[in-house]
Amino acid sequence: MPRAQTRSLQRGLATLEYVAQAGEVSVSEVAAALGLPRPSAHILLRTLTEAGYLRQARRRGRYRPDLRVLQVARDVLARLAVRERAAPLLHELAQATGLSVYLAVLARGEAMTVDRVVPKPRPAARADIGVTNPAYASAMGKALLAYLPPAELEGYLTTVRLEPVTERTITSVAALRRELARVLEQGYALSEGEHRPGVRSVAAPVFTHTGEAVAALCARHDTPASEPPPEALIRSVVEAAERISHTLGYGALLE
16 A cells, blocks of 8 residues: 555544544544644545544534444454353353453553443443553453563563553552563452552453463452452452353363
């Protein structure tokens, strides 16, 4: 693809991401945010609108995401094998523990939730899918980072900015290395209010038939901060992750 076309595609995708995050924008806001001339921003917004990814808001001159974005996301999720295989076990774990259960994959240094099951429906749960958290600040993220190939992990550690999300967030590479070594040793990861104050969770990796940690399973719990999570809960999460791994062919590797 010619360089000019590549640049246009990158700008178009950046525009779509910006509008999705902002919710509703004007041409001037896009131009300022992306450092583009106003006419270029207008062309990008109009092109995305014609393609069905954006639509004009009721307020003239402003743009919002359109439902085509949801169609693309749905198609991506439908083809995510680990999500399909994990679904019944997520429900089983949520019902057995009475806790909210999540499945995440690693996406550019962040743990992205691709599925979740809550034992009791709640309005906020509708927004959980697609949410990303810094991998270093979440149990699912740490469970995935710990099992990265050494070269990939080193690349992550040399480029990541360990910014504090809460007062309990790990903010030094040395401390993160120790934490990931502990995850490897015990086979699961814990989060102790590192992303949201007071939110505690247990996560375990899910492996494919090649031994790659392709996802992580997590359960949030309400154990008092002064107490460790129950061993029974840890076992339940680890066993559920192992059963999902088995459906992806990982068990055959151990026979």
